[in-house]
Amino acid sequence: MKAERYMDEDTLIRKSIKVLIDTLGSIETIRFLNLPRKKRIESVIRHREWQKMLDKDKFFDDVFGEAEG
Numbered sequence: 123m124k125a126e127r128y129m130d131e132d133t134l135i136r137k138s139i140k141v142l143i144d145t146l147g148s149i150e151t152i153r154f155l156n157l158p159r160k161k162r163i164e165s166v167i168r169h170r171e172w173q174k175m176l177d178k179d180k181f182f183d184d185v186f187g188e189a190e191g
Contacts, residue, residue, distance in 0.1 A: 129137070142151040
């Protein structure tokens, strides 16, 4: 069995761009490479947004079982 080795980054970039150009063409490759990337929401903000939508009673029932009463 042949051991796999990582390519150096320059080779990886060159080969990847060639595949994109061969597959998509140069204009669509440029368009793809320039697509805006979504910014990651900081985890505390993401957690607070999740909490705003949370039904606390349903959440506790789902986690701990329905309260008897």
